[in-house]
Every structure is written in C-alpha cells, then in structure tokens.
Amino acid sequence: MEPTKEQLMDMYYYMLLGRAFEERLEALYRQGRIPGAIYLGRGQEASYIGSAYALKTGDVIAPTHRDMMAMLPRGMDVKSIMAQHYGKVTGPTRGRGEADYLGDLSKGIFTTVSMLPDFYPVAAGAALAFKYRGEDRVALAYCGDGATSRGDWHEALNLAAVMNLPVVFFVINNKYAYSTPNENEMKIADIADRAAGYGIPGRTVDGNDVLAVHEATLAAVDNARTERGPSLIEAKTMRMRGHAGHDPYDYVPKASLEEWEKKDPIKRYEEYLTGLDWFNDDEREVLATRVGNEIKDAVDFAEASPLPDPSEVTTGVYH
Amino acid sequence: MSITEQKAAAGMELQSQESTYLDAINQALREAMEEDSRVFIIGEDVGVYGGAFKVTKGLFDKFGAKRVIDSPLCESGFIGAAVGAALMGLRPVVEVQYADFISCGWDQIVNVAAKIHYRTGDPVPLVIRAPSGAGLRAGPFHSQSPEGWFAHTPGLKVVAPATPFDARGMLKSAILEENPVIFFEHKYLYRRLKERLPKEAYEVPLGKALVRREGNDVTVISYGAMLHKAIEAAEGLAEKSISVEVVDVRTLTPLDRETLVGSVKKTGKAVVVCEDNFSYGVAAELTATISEAAFEYLDGPIVRIAPPDTPIPFSPPLEDAYLPQVVDITAAIEKLARY
Numbered sequence A: 001m002e003p004t005k006e007q008l009m010d011m012y013y014y015m016l017l018g019r020a021f022e023e024r025l026e027a028l029y030r031q032g033r034i035p036g037a038i039y040l041g042r043g044q045e046a047s048y049i050g051s052a053y054a055l056k057t058g059d060v061i062a063p064t065h066r067d068m069m070a071m072l073p074r075g076m077d078v079k080s081i082m083a084q085h086y087g088k089v090t091g092p093t094r095g096r097g098e099a100d101y102l103g104d105l106s107k108g109i110f111t112t113v114s115m116l117p118d119f120y121p122v123a124a125g126a127a128l129a130f131k132y133r134g135e136d137r138v139a140l141a142y143c144g145d146g147a148t149s150r151g152d153w154h155e156a157l158n159l160a161a162v163m164n165l166p167v168v169f170f171v172i173n174n175k176y177a178y179s180t181p182n183e184n185e186m187k188i189a190d191i192a193d194r195a196a197g198y199g200i201p202g203r204t205v206d207g208n209d210v211l212a213v214h215e216a217t218l219a220a221v222d223n224a225r226t227e228r229g230p231s232l233i234e235a236k237t238m239r240m241r242g243h244a245g246h247d248p249y250d251y252v253p254k255a256s257l258e259e260w261e262k263k264d265p266i267k268r269y270e271e272y273l274t275g276l277d278w279f280n281d282d283e284r285e286v287l288a289t290r291v292g293n294e295i296k297d298a299v300d301f302a303e304a305s306p307l308p309d310p311s312e313v314t315t316g317v318y319h
Numbered sequence B: 001m002s003i004t005e006q007k008a009a010a011g012m013e014l015q016s017q018e019s020t021y022l023d024a025i026n027q028a029l030r031e032a033m034e035e036d037s038r039v040f041i042i043g044e045d046v047g048v049y050g051g052a053f054k055v056t057k058g059l060f061d062k063f064g065a066k067r068v069i070d071s072p073l074c075e076s077g078f079i080g081a082a083v084g085a086a087l088m089g090l091r092p093v094v095e096v097q098y099a100d101f102i103s104c105g106w107d108q109i110v111n112v113a114a115k116i117h118y119r120t121g122d123p124v125p126l127v128i129r130a131p132s133g134a135g136l137r138a139g140p141f142h143s144q145s146p147e148g149w150f151a152h153t154p155g156l157k158v159v160a161p162a163t164p165f166d167a168r169g170m171l172k173s174a175i176l177e178e179n180p181v182i183f184f185e186h187k188y189l190y191r192r193l194k195e196r197l198p199k200e201a202y203e204v205p206l207g208k209a210l211v212r213r214e215g216n217d218v219t220v221i222s223y224g225a226m227l228h229k230a231i232e233a234a235e236g237l238a239e240k241s242i243s244v245e246v247v248d249v250r251t252l253t254p255l256d257r258e259t260l261v262g263s264v265k266k267t268g269k270a271v272v273v274c275e276d277n278f279s280y281g282v283a284a285e286l287t288a289t290i291s292e293a294a295f296e297y298l299d300g301p302i303v304r305i306a307p308p309d310t311p312i313p314f315s316p317p318l319e320d321a322y323l324p325q326v327v328d329i330t331a332a333i334e335k336l337a338r339y
C-alpha cells in the first residue's frame, strides 16, 4: 500500500525532528551542559523512521543505545528524552538511567540496557505474550551489526523461529561496531543471510531510503501479524558520527564519509518529495519551524526541571 | 611505608616522566608482550583503536594483529576462546570493554575457567582486565564494581589495584600467574593518578595487602578508588588528633587476612570501605574476617561503609548520594574513634 500524503509528511517530520534533536544534543554535550555520554544516529534517520512508522499502537519496540529516533513515531516526547540526558526527575527514568536507555511501556517502548543485544530475547518474549493472548500485536527489536555477533542474538532468532512468534528483528548495519568494521565482525556480506540459519525470511534494504525501509517493515510486520512468524531485516546505512561523543572517529576514511554524506537520507527524501506535485517549500518551512520550536522547548523544559533529590537514591528497587 | 619509600627501599631507578594509572597498565602489557611471545591481547576495539579507554594504545602498531586481536562483539566467545588458548599454552590477556559487560561472558569465567584446575590440575593462565567503578556519571550499565561476584567464585584470583605502581606490578604478576585472574582497573583512577614508576620491570605479588598509612586509633580497610577517599579522610582526621591506619587490600582473592587482622589487632577498631554494594559483598567478607580473627581485640563495632543495595544511578545528585564520600568516611571514623 502506498503511503498517503499525510504519512509521507509524518515520516519527513520525524526525520527532521530526530536530526534536529541530535544536533542540539551534540552541541549540549560539547558545551558540557549534560553529564553523560551521547550516541548519535545521524545518517540513520531513514532506517529508524521508516521502520518505527510501520508499526501500530499496541506494538512494541526494543531500541538500543543509538536508536532514540525510533521512539519518535511511537510518541515519545522530546522533552522527556532531553530531561533524561540532563539527569532530571522529569525524564522517563527519573534521573536513574543513562543516555538513550529510556522508553515508556505505555507507548510500546522498552527501556533497554546497554548489554547488546539483551533485548532481542526480551522482544521475542513480548511476542510470545501477544501470541499467547491471541492479540494482533507485534514486537520489533533493533540492534546494530556488531550486536549480531553475540549468542543472545542467535538464541532470540532461533527461539522466535521455533515458536513462530510475531517479532521483527531489525538490524541497522552501519558498517562499524564502535571501531570494528564489518569484516572483523563477520564473514558474510549481508546480515540478512543469517536468517536462513534459523529458517526465517531475511531481507536487506537500503537503510537510507525511508520508503524502502517502510515498505520492508510493513511486509515483515504483516508476516508476523498473519502468524507466519518472525523475520529479519537488515538496513544498510552509515553512522555519520563517532561511536559516542568522545570518539574522534579517525578510523573511518574521510572519503568514505564524504561519499555517504551525498547519500544523506534526509536530503534524499527531500529530493523525492520535491518531485511530488503537492510538496512545496512552504511545507518544509512549516515543519522546520515546528521542529525548531519543539527542540527549544525540550531544552527549556529539561533545564527548568529539578534534579532528583538525593534522599530518593534507595527508593524503587522493588515494586 | 609509602609507595615512594618502598621504591626507594627497593633501590629502583625511576623513569623521568610520571605515569598515569592507565599508562602503568599499558607498560605492563607492553613489557609482558616483549618478554613472552605467548602473551596476547583479545577484546573489542583493543587493536587499531587502542581500546575504549586507550589502555592498549600503541600495542597494535608494535605487536601486530596476531597479538592484539580485535574480536567480534562476543564476550562469551572471546573469553571462552581465551580459556582454550590458555589450556594450549598461550597467555591471553582479555579486555572487557567495561566491567559491566563481564556478565555477558559469565559462564565461561565461573564455570569454565574457574573449575578446571580443581578437577584436573591443569593450569589456566588467563587474565581478564575489566574497567570498573563509578563516579563518572555513566549510569547503571557503565559504572559497576562486580568484584564481589568473582571473589565469591573459588578458582579465580581477583585483583583491584589502587595506584599506578601497583597497577603495573600487579598486572605483571597476574600475567605470570598460572590461574585465571580477574583484574579490576578502576576507571575513575585512569587519568587522575600519576607517579614516577621504576625504569626496570618489577612485579607486585598478588595476595598481599599493604599498610598505606600508619596510625593507632582506627584501621580503615579499603581498595580501588575508595582507598583514596579513605586516605583523604585519614589525613583530615590527623588534624583532629585521630590517628588512622589505612590498609589497601589490593587482592581480594586470595585475601591477605594476616595484614588486615594484624592492623586491627593493633588499633582495636575497624572501618571497611568498599564500592561493591553493601549486602553479601566484599565489605561483608572483610568484616567477617576481622570479627572472626580479632574479636577479642576490638574496642568497638566493625563499621561497614558501602553503597546502598541499588543499581548505580546516573544523575549527579543521585550518584553522589550512592557513592561513599570522604565526609561519610570521616564521620564514621570519628564516631568509632570516640566509641
């Protein structure tokens, strides 16, 4: 099914919002205004938005350290994400959790952990619960290329395959795991090939093409919803920033980054949109202003929010 | 005797430059690799990148990809592989990117590496380096001090140096060990401590605690980053005429009970300061050791200072409240001194 005009504009909006949020976050980090680490997904906007936007209310996602943008179409408020980075009580973990390890179960977003990819089996378990109760819901788990090297990744795929669970495993292959290039991580060219080992469908998509990602995810989600079981999607893209804020990113050749800059997913999507008869610069301006205001409000909100009270340090370990 | 005095006593010539705690570890690795071609490094991003904290910087260029191996992201995989290589006569030094991720290789450590020698007598000369500790606003998954998990596992040696001198000397000893050693490097100390180290190679034996500061009224027992807070508290209390002895545990397993107990027998009072959380951990073991061996010498209750039993929070006010601070240690010592 072709996306409607409204859907096309939604995806555009979320991509702009994600990019703008990260640009501001990076500046705040460089200025020393936030206490923790940052992991930016610049260049991967199409992979995040195209996939997360294919889900419905009731579905759940399990993002990892770099995947904040996937939370945006699920309704995660940039104010609360910003407050998390400031360590403020108004953030979703109330100052307890670090960086983008945040979420909101009521919006279908797991608050994951740093150990990669520990939420792959957990996402399979969410799918188990959906199937158990006969619900029309799907789980989607994100991770990067590096995380596919761990046993938990493979255990999750096998378990979900054997139990025929409604889960989509979404791997963002951005060519590097920290400093480790794909060729030191695996012997195969396409991570999607790993699916064959578990008897499930695997598909590689252009991770910089939001519409291709959206279409592939819709198909995988449909497969899960109609009880045909799990599948694997590999979105090929490039991380346009260092692993974390401190990383000089000198292990990637400049020329390679310049090449990828030309494939920038937002510019590319804008070119596509510009070719549509209804899209014009006014639409772009309206969105840019809206996004700018939201980011400004998010920073204002986070800065005005209180820090947690030290006396609360021991509360909430148990229910 | 301070460390500097110790070095002078040993008649060692010192390097002209000061070394950080991090440099000291790098030097030990370099030396061990120069001395013994069986020693190799494996871990995530340890090669070209020089490690997440740059501890292995320069080693890839010097020793090449064969001896400084960039592993795929798989703790269980590379720790298990290191055990196999050790059983076949190599001497692997594993880097776990953060100590927090060591649990991803749990089974290979506690069931494989730790339980071979007892059954077969075969040595497992393996070192696992793990940057641990809080204080860096890194939150629940990049701040943990999991030494208690491993100290509780028979078959492993567990080490936690507090100074550059010890970090270098104890890592050398760990690499020469025939047993699996979990080497906890406190990442808060990496670039905060500096001292001039000996020019020539040296070892600091495992299993030996050290009296860092002599005193008569109260013994404070600690290790790692907390040791420095304990020393600061002790120095502050000297102005109030409370004389505090500070003992650095250095090796958790095997524990040098004699040195700890000896100090407490002298002062009659003990405060234990740990970064491992309060219950069922290192602090509990140290406290029990003293209570069993020095009960009749005690003039007051043994005081345990450790973080609460919670995950490690990210936000600065929470993390500061979580970690034992100099004021907490000072207050506890003072109260006990007046007991």
Ligand SMILES: Cc1ncc(C[n+]2csc(CCOP(=O)(O)OP(=O)(O)O)c2C)c(N)n1
Pocket (backbone or CB within 6 Å): A065, A066, A114, A115, A116, A117, A143, A144, A145, A146, A147, A148, A174, A176, A177, A178, A239, A243, B044, B073, B075, B097, B101, B104
């Ligand atoms: C089990 C585990 N080991 C090590 C780390 C430290 N670490 C954080 S991100 C990362 C690289 C991850 O690469 P990839 O899965 O490709 O995701 P990307 O960062 O590229 O998005 C590493 C090694 C971790 N988070 N979890």
